[in-house]
Structures are given as structure tokens and as C-alpha cells.
Amino acid sequence: MIIVLISSLMVIITSASSRIRTNKKCDFPAVYNFGDSNSDTGAISAAIGEVPPPNGVAFFGRSAGRHSDGRLIIDFISENLTLPYLTPYLDSVGAYYRYGANFATGGACIRPSGGCFSPFHLGTQVVQFLHFKTRTISLYSRTNGKTPLCKNVLARPNDFSKALYTFDIGQNDITIGFTNSTEEQLKASIPEIIGNFTNAIQILYKEGARYFWIHNTGPAGCLPYVLKSFPDTPRDRYGCVKPLNNGAIEFNRQLKNRISELKKQLTYAVFTYVDVYSAKYTLISKAKSLGFADPFDYCCVGAIGRGMGCGKTILQNGTELFSISCKNPASYISWDGIHLTETANMWVANRILNGSLSDLPNPTREACRYPRL
Template sequence: MPSSPKAMAAKTFLLPLILALFSFSLFFPLTISIDFNYPAIFNFGDSNSDTGELAAGLGVFLELPNGQTYFKTPSGRFCDGRLIIDFVTMASMACILHILTLILFICSPLSESIHFNFPVVFNFGDSNSDTGELIASGIESINPPYGQSYFHKPSGRYCDGRLIIDFLMDAMDKPFLNAYLDSVGLPSFRRGCNFAAAGSTILPATPTSVSPFSFGRQVAQFLRFKARVLELLSQTKKLKKYLPTEDNFGKALYMFDIGQNDLAGAFYSKSLDQILGSIPTILVEFETGIQKLYDQGARYFWVHNTGPLGCLPQNIARFGTDPSKLDELGCVSSHNQAAKLFNLQLHALCKKLQGQYMDANVTYIDIFSLKSNLIANYSLYG
């Protein structure tokens, strides 16, 4: 039976490659005999062997002619066909495993009351709601005591137990959210996806940022996630149990808990007045991201304000050595002043958005007051 065009193309490419390798081995006997049928392949590299990593991690959309000669559509590869790694995998008869690395604000009295049983949750933020994103990126690793009080081992969260996002999912009787970059163990994104990454800021990341996944980057990841989900669902129904449906994107809860790192990090190089003056710029960036999500069909937004930054132990240790700079709670006054102004302007923005998006539901959650109450009355809570 004649070979298919695809098989012929593979053979046409592989024959000179194999001959070249054979000739090379004549001069270097160390390479003469290898078993070229491995059970798994792990690849490291750049665009010469990237099968989708940069596109997935940074939320980049590739356009034609990328992918036009083989996949007929951009496939995450920076070429118009296949890469050497693709041919190697074919030659070894190994299966190509495409691991799919596939988010609404906690809304407040700004809008009508909403039912709290959403089919899907998409979350954006920093360490306050990161369930494994930064760890999955390979930028950091975490060890005990992280995770010790609930998971009994590090779980990708920068705490010893669960986060607000975890309790929220529990309250809706839904599984914890998988991080967008968590690609091991067939993660399910059927009930949502978490784009939050520890150390992230609203403003674009800089070379000195802890996390490259700023709010704009997280939104870009969501846009790619949605596009990829819809593409896969149009090709096969086998993935329905792992992915949200198309109409879920409009019914989902979009959660946001981000901004504290923009303020806290700035204190290392800027004055209080400079930081206070930068808040409008930070919130313009935030509004831009919200607009993009709204344009994609997001309608239910749950927005956390930032907590009392001056009460974080690391800030007290670094900026609170002078008792005159502490407030009545023993927290750094300047940091809490910045947090209060940020929250005031964030609340005003949420009101603006609610008036602008009449078909949306924007809820603002006062995390600052909740945490301040816990700190002031800690003895009442055990």
C-alpha cells in the first residue's frame, strides 16, 4: 500500500538526518549504539524545540504563517511546520503528549445581590490566592512548613493551610482550582482556572520583579486559555470533562486579589508621596485588564481590596524599627496609609465600573477591615 504524503514527508526528512548521524558515528565510536525507543522524552531549549511553552506562559498568540504547512493553524511553534523534536518523537514511535496548560471579583453592595453558586471560577492575583502558579513556572520552590496544617506537604501555596480561594471553592462544593501552568497529573479546568502568581503586581513586571506574571500577563494567559479551550472543544468532545463549556465563560465568577506588591515593593525605593501619587496609574492598568475581560464576556466580578500592608511581619521588621512610625496596632503607619488610599480609589473604580457595565455585577470586598479587625481583636478568634 503506498505511503501517505505525511509518512513520505517524514521519511524524506529522516533519511538524510539518519545518514548524517550514522556518518558522524563512524568518527565518534562513543555514539555507535543507542536505544532510540525511550518511554518518555523531556526537552529543554529555545524556539528550535518550543512546542508551545512561550505561547502558553506569556499568553502569546501566534499567527499564520506559523503552522501553515503541517498543522494548518498556529500550534505554539515558531515555524511553519514541525520541529526536530517532533520528528524525533515520530521516529522513536513515542506518542506526542500535548499537556494542556489550560478565572471574577468577590462582588459587593455596589450591585444587586448575586447567587453564590457559579459553574466556573477564574482567579487573578498574587500570593494571597496563588495555588501553585509560581511554583509550576519553575521560578521558585517551596518547602515545609508550607502546607503543613492542611495538605501536610507544600501545595504550591505560600501559607501553611488553605487560602480564601480554597474556602470559596469549598463553599460552592467545587474542587480547588488548578494553576494555569500546572501541567502534571492531568489537571482539570472544568470548574475554573487560577492565574494568580506569588509576587505579581498590577503594573507590568520589571527585570527585578519576583514574578513575571503581572496582571496584564495573567489576563493575556486567560485570553489564550479561552481561545485554546474553544478550539479544543470544537475538535473533540472527549475533553469536555476537563474543560469549561463555552457558555461557562459568561456565567463564571472572576476574582481579583492583587495590588499589595505594587505598594509594598515601592517602599524600598520611593517616598510615601511618590507611592501615593502612583496609585492612579496602577488602577488605570487594572481597569484596562477588566475591560479586556468584560469584552470577552465576563460579567461577574469579585474584587478584594488590599489588606493592612503595614501589619505584615516582613514590613514591620524592615520599616518598623522606629516606634514613632507605628500605628495603634503596632503596624507601619506609612504602609497602611498607602493601602487605605489605594482601597479608597479602588472602591471608586468599582463604582465607576458598575455604572459603566450595566449588565455586569461588580462586588468590592473590604479585606483591609476584616484583617484589621482580626489583628485588633485576635484574642476573640483564638
């Protein structure tokens, strides 16, 4: 009986101390982001080739490496936390990592064998983070943190365990998987994709990451580019490609279940699962009542076809062709047929940052706390 009593007291004390630990004010000192082009703030520009204007011009006055006319959802997350916009890990010029780093890369998949456009899949992004963390801590250790680089540019070693780790990835796995297979085959591949996602989180947890903000994947079947690619595929009531959205819904279901399991397994982690799918689908299904143009139209017209090569120029029969963008991007949901405009990104961000689409409800500023039941 004494042993049972002691064990019970230990459980109560551990639970109480864990609650005390997470009920403090968050004040995240840094954000480390992993993902694809939906949250890439310049990695693909640094690694492969510049994302040219008119991308980014509406807000930054230049492309800024983003596939949009302005800010992305990750930018609004940084603003919400009163932190600077994230510097891409792959961008060595003018890099500033005091408040985090962005490992997201346009075209990235979760699976290494996903057939995606980027070699920087989620596993590689995590390896890059591990390298970044190891080198940072090593430099601090060798110099006692007294070099200008340590004082002004690099992350502080103690901040790694206090930072918010954000994820926005999976759209390419679902879209490319559907392109190369049937709906049933796509769904059959999802457990492997979720397994890779889980592995990435577990590695980061072992490295001391504790606070995870995880976006599910959006309704890829509603992307204008996808609608043009699958003209004869069944549509839902709003005109989106139904089988592809079914794949996204199944991915999100399994992801949510896995996060629920991880909450039990990773004792000191705090997870916030964010239903971005619902926000984006609502935006598309209610576009006209919200004051937007046709949700399946898009602003930036590529030189080689609508939505293709936004901002690029090509020579065709000796004639230089330019891409153009609409006069009022703010009235569009889709920027280039794949990515959202800044206005649409802001609309989605406003609905996820307050925690109303999280499981359980948890605003970004409180993502270090256990949500109230």
C-alpha cells in the same frame, strides 16, 4: 412625545430584563482567579521552583504550592461555592480545569513596571486567560466536544460567561512601592496602578466576563516582615507601619471609586467590592482577645532568618540549616511573616463570604445578583 414615551419604555424593559437576568440562582459553574501569593495555589511552584514543606502540610499533607500551612482564602471561596480547589494555569501535571483555573502567581504586581518578584503581572495573567479560553473553545469546536479532554478536563465554552471572576492583588504594588519611595510618591503612583487594574477588568468584560468579586488590598503595614524592614518608621496605635497602611487605604479608596464607575459603564456586569482590609486589620488589632498569639510574631522560621525562606534549607560553612515551624500554627495569624496561617485565612474568609464586608452587601453565593438596596 411618542418618541420620548417609547424611549422611556425601552429603558424600563431593559432595566427589568437585566434585573430578571441577575435574580436567578447563581450556581457558578467555574471560578477564574487573578492575584499574587495570597491566592496562588501552585503557579510559582510550577513556574520557578517548588514551595517546600512545611508549607501546606497542616491541611494537604504536602506543600500544595501554597504560602501557608494550609488553605488560602481562595480555597474557602471554592468550598463555599461547592467547587473543587483551583488548579494553577501554569501547572501542566494533573491539571483539571472543568471548574475554572487560577492565574494568580506569587510575587505578582498589577503594574508591569512594579518591580515585583514575578514576571506574571496582572496584564500577563489576563493574556494567559485569553489564551486559555481561545484554545479551549477551539478544541471544542474542532472535536465537537467529544474528546476525553473536553469531556473530563477542560472548561465548557458556555461557562466562561457564567463564571465568577475573582481578584486578590495589589499588596506587592503598595509594599514595593513604599520600599522604593516616600508615602507621597507612593500615593502619586496609585492612579496608574488602578488604571492597569481597570484595563484588566475591561478586557475580561469584552471577553464575556460578567461577575466580578474584587478584594481590596490588606494592611501591608502590619506584616511582621515589613515591621522588621522599617524599624524606625512611625507606627499606628496597634504597632503597624502607619505610612504604608495609609498607602493601602488610599489604594482601596481609589479602587472602590473606580469600581463604582465601572458599575455604570459596564452595563451587564455585576461587581462585588470586598473590604478585606477591614477584616485583616480587625484580626490583627484584636488578636489576643480572639485567642491568637502576638500578631507580629510568626510560625515558620526560615533557615536564613525568621520569615525568610520558610521550608528551605541552605549550607552555611558546611552545615545544613533547616527551617522549622511552630508546634501550633493555629494560634498564629502570620505563617511566615508575610502570609497568613490557614486559621487566619479561615477567620477572614468567614467574614467576607457572607457579604457583610461587601459594597453593597452580597454573599459569594449571590455574586451574580444585583445587591438589594
